[in-house]
Amino acid sequence: MTDPAVRIAVDLDRGDFHLDVDLAWEERVVVIFGPSGSGKSTLLEAALGLYPAARCRVRLGGAWLEDPEQGVRVAVEERRLGWVPQAPTLFPHLDVAANLRFGLARGDARALARAVEVLELSDLLDRRVDALSGGEQQRVAIGRALASGPRALLLDEPLASLDVGLRARVLRHLLRVRDELDLPIVTITHDPDEALLLGQRVVVLDGGREVASGDPAEVLWSRAVLPVSAALGLENVYQGSVTGSSAGGAVFRSDAGLDLVLPVEVAAGERICIGLRSEDVLLAADPPGRISARNALAARVTRCEQSGPDVFVHLRTDAGGERLVARVTPAAAQMLGLADGSPVHAVIKAQSLHRIA
Amino acid sequence: MSGAELLAITALTVRVGAAATLAILPFAVALAWLLARRPPPGESLIRALVALPMVLPPVAVGLVLLWLLGRRGPAGPLWEALGVDLVFTWWAAALAAAVVGFPLLTRACEQAFADVDPRYEQVARSLGTSRLSTFFRVTLPLARRGVLYGTILAFTRRLGEFGATTLVAGILPGRTETLALGIYSRVQLGEDGAALTLCGVSFAIGLAAMWAAERWLRRESQ
Amino acid sequence: MSSAAARIRAALAVLIAWALPQAGAADEIVVAGAVSLRAPLQEIVRRYEATRPGVRLVLTSGASSFLAAQLRAGAPIDLLVAADTRIVDDLVSEGLVNASDRQTLATNRLVAMARPGLSPSPTNAAALATPGIRRIAMPDGAVPVGRYAREWLARRGLLDRLAPRFVLTEHARATLAAVDAGHADVALVYATDARLARHATIAFEIPAAEQPRIVYGVALVRDAAPEAAGFFSWLASPTARQILQRAGFGAP
Numbered sequence: 001m002t003d004p005a006v007r008i009a010v011d012l013d014r015g016d017f018h019l020d021v022d023l024a025w026e027e028r029v030v031v032i033f034g035p036s037g038s039g040k041s042t043l044l045e046a047a048l049g050l051y052p053a054a055r056c057r058v059r060l061g062g063a064w065l066e067d068p069e070q071g072v073r074v075a076v077e078e079r080r081l082g083w084v085p086q087a088p089t090l091f092p093h094l095d096v097a098a099n100l101r102f103g104l105a106r107g108d109a110r111a112l113a114r115a116v117e118v119l120e121l122s123d124l125l126d127r128r129v130d131a132l133s134g135g136e137q138q139r140v141a142i143g144r145a146l147a148s149g150p151r152a153l154l155l156d157e158p159l160a161s162l163d164v165g166l167r168a169r170v171l172r173h174l175l176r177v178r179d180e181l182d183l184p185i186v187t188i189t190h191d192p193d194e195a196l197l198l199g200q201r202v203v204v205l206d207g208g209r210e211v212a213s214g215d216p217a218e219v220l221w222s223r224a225v226l227p228v229s230a231a232l233g234l235e236n237v238y239q240g241s242v243t244g245s246s247a248g249g250a251v252f253r254s255d256a257g258l259d260l261v262l263p264v265e266v267a268a269g270e271r272i273c274i275g276l277r278s279e280d281v282l283l284a285a286d287p288p289g290r291i292s293a294r295n296a297l298a299a300r301v302t303r304c305e306q307s308g309p310d311v312f313v314h315l316r317t318d319a320g321g322e323r324l325v326a327r328v329t330p331a332a333a334q335m336l337g338l339a340d341g342s343p344v345h346a347v348i349k350a351q352s353l354h355r356i357a
Numbered sequence: 358m359s360g361a362e363l364l365a366i367t368a369l370t371v372r373v374g375a376a377a378t379l380a381i382l383p384f385a386v387a388l389a390w391l392l393a394r395r396p397p398p399g400e401s402l403i404r405a406l407v408a409l410p411m412v413l414p415p416v417a418v419g420l421v422l423l424w425l426l427g428r429r430g431p432a433g434p435l436w437e438a439l440g441v442d443l444v445f446t447w448w449a450a451a452l453a454a455a456v457v458g459f460p461l462l463t464r465a466c467e468q469a470f471a472d473v474d475p476r477y478e479q480v481a482r483s484l485g486t487s488r489l490s491t492f493f494r495v496t497l498p499l500a501r502r503g504v505l506y507g508t509i510l511a512f513t514r515r516l517g518e519f520g521a522t523t524l525v526a527g528i529l530p531g532r533t534e535t536l537a538l539g540i541y542s543r544v545q546l547g548e549d550g551a552a553l554t555l556c557g558v559s560f561a562i563g564l565a566a567m568w569a570a571e572r573w574l575r576r577e578s579q
Numbered sequence: 580m581s582s583a584a585a586r587i588r589a590a591l592a593v594l595i596a597w598a599l600p601q602a603g604a605a606d607e608i609v610v611a612g613a614v615s616l617r618a619p620l621q622e623i624v625r626r627y628e629a630t631r632p633g634v635r636l637v638l639t640s641g642a643s644s645f646l647a648a649q650l651r652a653g654a655p656i657d658l659l660v661a662a663d664t665r666i667v668d669d670l671v672s673e674g675l676v677n678a679s680d681r682q683t684l685a686t687n688r689l690v691a692m693a694r695p696g697l698s699p700s701p702t703n704a705a706a707l708a709t710p711g712i713r714r715i716a717m718p719d720g721a722v723p724v725g726r727y728a729r730e731w732l733a734r735r736g737l738l739d740r741l742a743p744r745f746v747l748t749e750h751a752r753a754t755l756a757a758v759d760a761g762h763a764d765v766a767l768v769y770a771t772d773a774r775l776a777r778h779a780t781i782a783f784e785i786p787a788a789e790q791p792r793i794v795y796g797v798a799l800v801r802d803a804a805p806e807a808a809g810f811f812s813w814l815a816s817p818t819a820r821q822i823l824q825r826a827g828f829g830a831p
Contacts, residue, residue, distance in 0.1 A: 048483055076482040083483040089476050093498045102494075103484030148484045427653055445654040527649050529609065529639050545749045546614065546640070547756030 003059055006030070006152075006184065010046040012054035019043065019208040022057075029178055029185045031199030031216065033192070039208040040188040041086060044154050047186075048083055049076040061151025061184055082145030086156045088137040090129045096140050097125040103148025115146035118176050135166035139173055146177070153177070155187040159194060168355075171273070174198065175239075192220050193275055196237040217323050235312075235325045236276040242266045249294070249350055257320030261294040263350040272355055278312060280352035281326035284345040285336045295348040299324060301338050306330065313338060315346060358543075358551040362530075367558050370516055370535040373447065377454035378462075378512045385459060386504065389466030390492065394475070411460035415520025418457055422449070422525045445527045450535060453521035458511045465507020469500035502574060509570040513563050536562075608636045608807045609655055611646040613662035613723065613795065615687070615751045615769050619826040620660065623819050627810055634806050642750035644721040650675065650800065657803035658811060660684060662723035662751070664796035671798070680799035684814060686829035687793040688770040689727055693782035694761045700782045704735045704789075707765060714746045716754045716763035724751040727791040728767035734789060755779075769793075771827040794831065 009022040019039040032040045045051065047058050049066065058066040060081065065074045090099050100112060100121070116122055119139045124132065132140065138158060145153060158174060159167045171194070178185060178198065189195055195202050195216055202219045204212040212219045220235075240254035242262075250266045252274060253259050266272060288296050299315040306312075311333045315324040324346055328336075338344065388407065391397065410418050424430040426443045436442065443449050473496055481491040497504070519537040526533035528542050536559045543552035612620045617640040624636045639646070643661035647670060650656045659676075661667055664683060670676040691707070693700045701707050707715070718725035732738040746763050748754045751772055758766035759779045766779075773781050799811040813819060820830070 045479075048479075050479055076479075077485050077487050079483070080485065081483060083480065085476060085480060087476075089474075089480050091477060091481075091495060091499075093501075102481070102486075105485060144484070423652065442653060442655070444652060445649065527639075527654055528641070529637065529654075531607075531637055542641075545753040545756070546617070547752060547759065 003064075005059075005062075006186075007057055007059040008043065008047050009057040010043060010054055011056070012042065012046055012051055014042070017042075017208060019046070019054075021205065021208070021210045023203055023210060023213070025201055025203070025213070027200040028182075029199055030187075030201045030203060031195045032186065032188045032205060033195045033202050033220070034190065034205035034211075036190060037207075038205040040190075040205055041156050042208075043205070044083070044156055044186065044188060047154065048081055049074065049079055060186075063151065080149070080151045082148060082150030082153045084138075084141045084145050084153070084155045084158055087161065088134075088141040090132075090137055090140055090144070092129050094129070095125075096121070096127050096129065096132070099129065099140060100125075100144050100147050102144060108149055111149045112147040114181070115143040118146075118180055119143045119173050133166065134162050135170050138162065138170050142173070142177065146181070146183075150183070152184040152186065155185065157188050157190065159189070159191070171197070175273075192235070193237050195220060197239065197273055217325075235278040235327075236281075236323070237273060238275075238322065239271070239273050241271050242268050244268050252353075254320060254322055256322040258297070258317050258322040259319065260348070260353060261350050262353050262355070264355055266355075275354050276324075276348065276352055278325040278327035280348065281324060282347035283313065283326050283328060283332070283336060283338070284347060285342075287345055288347055291347065292349070293347045294350040295346075295353075297324070297346045297348070299344055299346050301340055301342045301344060303340055304333060304338055313344075315344065317346070358548075358554060363554065363558065365531060366534055366536060366539045366555065367562070369447075369531070369533075370537075371562070373451050373454055373535055374512050374515045377451045377458060377515050378508060380451065381455045381459050381462060382508065385462040386466050386497075389463050390470050390496070392463075393467045393470035407463055408460045410457050415457055415518065416524060417520075419453055419521030419524030422453055422456065422521060426452070426525065444525060445529060445533060447526075447532055450522050450526035450533045453525045454515040454518045457518050457521050458515040461514060462507055462511040465510060466500070466504050469503020469507065470496060472503060473499045506570050506574055509566050509573075513566045516562060517559065608634065608657045608804050608810060610636055610638050610658045610660070610810070611650065611654075611656045612638060612640055612660040613643045613646075613751070614640045615662055615724070615772055616640075616660055616685075616795065616828075617752070618775075619822050619828070622822050623814070626818060626822070627813055631806075631809070634809075636810065640752075642718060642722040644723070645750070657800055657807035659798045659800060660814075661796050661798070662687070662793070663726065664794045666723070667796035667798045670800075675801055676798040677801055680801070680811070682797050682811075682815060683831035684795040684797050685823045685831055686795070688790055688829070689724075689731060689767055689785050689793070690770050690773050691782045691785065692755075692758050692766050692768055692773055692776060692779045694758050694764055695778040695780070696761070697764055697782075700780070701765065702783050704732075704737060704785075708737060708740055712764045713744060714763040714765075715741060715744045716746045716748050716757040716766040718748050718750055718754060722750055723793075724754065724767070724769060727793055730791045731767070731785060731789060774827055795828075 004024040005026045007024045010019050012019045017039065019042050021043065032043060034040050046054050046056050047060065055068065056066045064070060064072050065079050066072060091102065100115065104112060119142060121139060121143050124136055124140060129137070142158065159170055162170060187198055199216050201214065202216040203210060204219060238254040238258065240252055242250045243253045244251045245268070246261055250262045250264055251259060252262050252272070262274060298318040300318065302314045302316050304311055304313050310327050311330050313326045313328060313333065315326060317324060326346060336344070392400065392404065397403065423444065425432055426449060427433065477495050477499060478491050481495045482488070486494060517537050519541065522535060523538060528534050528538045536555050540552050540555045543555065610620070610624065620638055624638050628634060628636060643663060643666050646656070646659060647661065647666050650659060659670070667676065667681050671678050671681065691701065699711070701709070701712065717728045720726050720729055729738055732741060746757065748757050751769055754766045755768050755772045755776060757763045759776050765782065797811065797814055799807060
């Protein structure tokens, strides 16, 4: 049996908290998702080798870093993992350039140049660390990890400490890192928007254990996980480009081919991310006639899930096959006769679509 | 007391203090790091031993040193064989000052290292820096202020060392007569004026050193 | 490296180079002399250095017994001048000094001094026992002047009675300083020291018949620096004798 691309198994006891997981996956970009205290950071730190007392098996970036059975235990400084901890932790006694170069002995000048370019750091190079905003610090921290030529990038809640405006900007850079550099990435978040946006796969942890693992949209809106994720964010997230404008708004086409009208001023050709709350999606059994909403999409129900007082209706749009989640009352679901496979129309006001990156 | 004499005594005192401080600095730093980051088993005992010279009367420390360094002590034959005679030399004075000042310096350094967030060191290691390299590139620079302050404090304190130094170095003008010893012997001789002059010099040095330390401290925190 | 760090490194290098001791002061002669001889010895040393360019002497003064103890502990003393020849005797018998390397230097007398404002001032030995005399300064019995003072008091039958009133000082000069500053009522000091008092006055002289025998001895320590022998001989010269006489010391 060939080894999986990534394997992280940790058995660690920290007083009243016990992390016990055995994860494996093939995807390049994976999100570890879960509420705070679920052991996400501990998982990353164990993979880095910071807990000598833990029993671990770690395979990342094509190599076994730790495996008691094979007698492998690579020292922390040899693992070549790019780590961006939760607080940026830039070295305060060095300026930005020195911080970026810190791991250079191991990395190379090209990696450094690439990092500076992708994260747009050239203006910050001679600044002192305490003169940077939170978002800038975060970008420098990511750049520092990249400049050391790592075999994988480990990000611990990279956007958590930022306010909404900065978040969008750093998120943009993160997406560039993901798309332009061919590097395995493991990123932690407790925000479902980010999870949906960033990951090819989501692993959900809770209380030190694996709760679910798989396709982001499916996992995040599965019964087991829904209470956690639904409370936090936008259930529908799409990446795509602006294709044109239309009467005071922009026309957005998602990567899957779904067209939506947005109330934003964005130049044609620009790539953006938008999000939509499930409760902002209206469902109609019949094609709506003249209505004020700018978006009316034909779709089919893939499944319905009851969670608490609401029913989450999972849809797939006819155009583009894009996923959509709508939230309705049980009575409404019954009234509309919603069942797997039923055709519906999803109505979305332009104002409900938020640009998040 | 002539200007030359005053200068000689002052220079000797500062030299002894500086040599003593520099000699123990690496040991104090190493031990402090160990205690702050990886306390070995028997940590409490080690701390107690380290604190001993600070807690004992300096004269007692001097007596122990005299016994260890002298010809009649347990290491006597060793010193004979090496042809080395440290007692009543400049070296003995420096050693006495070093031993007495060691606890203070170690404690200050330990505090400085403990104040450095271990997260920085973890990040440095994840970037490929060995433990030793991390110490010099991250821990020490971040603890710099505390270590420096502790060093100056210990140095100033050492300038006044008397008890251990008298026993082990005597009061030999030009060789082991430090400011403290000089003040004492002049008081005994009834040369109050000279004694007060030396007091004044001690005061000036102490003040200058502490002022420099405070200034350093404040500048770093801005 | 930042310029600040480079500057610190440079300063450190300079500091280290300076802090290390200079190359041996091996041609210095260390003379340890009784503190009561301090001033005349300083002058004698100056005169000797003038006649012998290139030779440097280092003089350290203290209680003769303390100096002898330092010598025994290994202090690099080349020549010891003690206020009591018995100390030299001991060093000879211990093998630290050759019997042939010793000579007597001078003699001295004891006087009784009173602090300024002491009234009534004692005029003889018996008067020391009056209640008004509460503190008598002198060093402990190992120090020569302390020993001499106790010898005399014992001969006068006053030692036991007055012992509770003793205030111990470090050496002869410290005794003088104590009575001069008024910390003690009475002190038994060398006549040569009494001359140096600024405020205290001589209460009375001890009669010649009762004087203890105070003889200063010089010892050339075995394995001393070669030049030390020259100084040892020179101490017997007329120049040296003259200096001592001017300071109030008697001939040996």
